Amino acid sequence: MVGHVTALTGKAIMTTSSKQSDVTEKQARQVAEQARETDWRKPSFGKELFLGRFQLDLVHPHPTGDPMSIERGEELLKRLQAYCETEIDPYEIERESMIPDRVIQGLRELGAFGMKIDRQYGGLGLTQVYYNKACALAGSVHPTLATLLSAHQSIGVPQPVKMFGTEEQKEKWLPRCTREISAFLLTEADVGSDPARMRAVATPDGDDYVLNGVKLWTTNGVVADLLVVMAQVPKGEGHRGGITAFVVEAASPGIVVENRNSFMGLRGIENGVTRFTNVRIPGENRIGKEGQGLKIALSTLNVGRLSVPAVCTGTAKWCLKIARQWSRERVQWGKPVGEHDAIAGKVAFIAATAYALEAMTDLSGEMADEDRNDIRIEAALAKLYASEMAWLVADELVQIRGGRGFETAESQAARGERGVPAEQLLRDMRINRVFEGSTEIMHLLIAREAVDAHLSVAGDVIDPEVELKRKAQAAKNAGVFYAKWLPKLVAGKGDVPTSFTEFGPLATHLRFVERSSRKLARGTFYGMSRWQGKLEYRQRFLGRIVDIGAELFAMSAVCVRSRRDPEGGSAVELADAFCKQARVRVENLFSGLWSNSDDSDRLLTRRVLQDRYIWLEDGVLDPSIEGPWIAQDTGGEPKRNVHRPIP
Ligand SMILES: Cc1cc2nc3c(=O)[nH]c(=O)nc-3n(C[C@H](O)[C@H](O)[C@H](O)COP(=O)(O)OP(=O)(O)OC[C@H]3O[C@@H](n4cnc5c(N)ncnc54)[C@H](O)[C@@H]3O)c2cc1C
Structure with a gap:
């Protein structure tokens, strides 16, 4: 089975990459950039943190849910726990690489497929907090159970329909999603992290679309009743085109699940390869507008x-x-x-x-x-x-x-x-x-969001394609911004020994977070000044910037949480211990920003990829195998249909 997957991926790359080589790095970036949400209508703790502004009041005091939703959530957790303890054998899932049908039915009866769906559509209407807790609880029995639930509810049909669907679409699909399983189909053999290469095509035909393509690694796809499929709509008269999201009935003629994939872990997930051949999708199944598919996918995520x-x-x-x-x-x-x-x-x-x-x-x-x-x-x-x-x-x-x-x-x-x-x-x-x-x-x-403020004011200065006149104007604007912003990074609350004292022994850590937030912003600015437009290629530099931000967010979260935890002193001990550990990591990351082997590693990798050290690979055998997979472009008969309908 693993051989098939390896062969499938290898074959697909061989058969498609020549056609897709015209998708340049720049085009790939443009597609990602267009899908980015650029509106910031509400405050963002994370964005401010990267700009050197530690706004603790955005997360403190710790928000808490309303009593009704807490009661509903606790009630579901109680029932779910009782069910998991008495009815689910995790070793059966591991042994059989399958969640038994009776377990799927049991979860359905508990309402676990509709946890996040509003009550008006027949769901449980749980909050995100309790949905998360339910996923964690089910995942602790066997992580595959959490994957089943979250592939359906976090990325499958309910979430994009809830966020972007019309009222008719909500009424049509959300009640079904409380009982049925859905899947999210974006990835293709040649489309992993780079959706610009997407080949699945939904061609307009009257009011309908006709879908052709092959989707890979479709979690729940083998057993799903409903699918969210991302496909390219060609530009044409009355059609703006672009990557578009559709809800597709899994039982539609022309859909075949060609392989059930198996993996090193998550045994039991129903993950497949799904081929679409001339599948007719009614126009009313399109979510959002043409060309909005990636934005919908990103917002859903x-x-x-x-x-x-x-x-x-x-x-x-x-x-x-x-x-x-x-x-x-x-x-x-x-x-x-x-x-x-x-x-x-x-x-x-x-x-x-x-x-x-x-x-x-x-x-x-x-x-x-x-x-x-x-x-x-x-x-x-x-x-x-x-x-x-x-x-x-x-x-x-x-x-x-x-x-x-x-x-x-x-x-x-x-x-x-x-x-x-x-x-x-x-x-x-x-x-x-x-x-x-x-x-x-x-x-x-x-990182893109962390440098966004800089790009907004100085983007034109560092863009080689921008004409001189615009560059000069941008330089002037940037000068005004930085003249105000940079002095604010010199000193702050973190330098004042009496700040954050309501946090007791944790105050010192919050002062560290505040100081580090300013240091992080300065580091980002130095990186921008040093590498300008080439900063985006300094992925490891940017990775460290982001990792520092993650540690600072985690430190803030534990300090804020320890104030509301009923465990009192013992929660503060854990928060204190975590902050001490995180501070060591943050210091290492800061020093790694400017002292590292990035340049020599880049050179080494270039040489590795030029086969300069191929002699080092002598003396071992290669266990990879070629499977008898039918090349995707041949239009050959599918190998088998492993669709497993759920009663
Ligand atoms: C068990 C499983 C379940 C999945 N479920 C689903 C699902 O339900 N629906 C679905 O649509 N997909 C699903 N996927 C696909 C999954 O989302 C992709 O594997 C993931 O997006 C990465 O794509 P890729 O594997 O093609 O890696 P690639 O994109 O080929 O990347 C290979 C490596 O290069 C890195 N890389 C790629 N681009 C860049 C870049 N620009 N800069 C730096 N590094 C880069 C990646 O991080 C990765 O480490 C699933 C995959 C698995 C294995």
């Missing part, structure tokens, strides 16, 4: 991607439980392993990080519900940070468990020990750094 940090939070909390139990129970060299300094450091890292991930996820969720701030940067930071940190947490848990960390839970149980699926978790967590915006793409996306 603004909040939708919060389910990733939610699942990562659940993971980190479970890792803490196992790390605590095992570090105390396992005795080596005369004492519990948790008392050996090396392991103690790992337990401390897991505990502090679990607290931070929960703080970040809950704060972002509450902010999404409160709708007072624009949270696109915070949600992106939460996704980026949580997926990276949960991976490290899971890896440290494997290390703490020693050989048992590498052994499957069923094997441990077969030997008569408690089976702990640490290795499974590591496999399951890995994909979070890739999907719903890979770490590299999240770095670019957030």
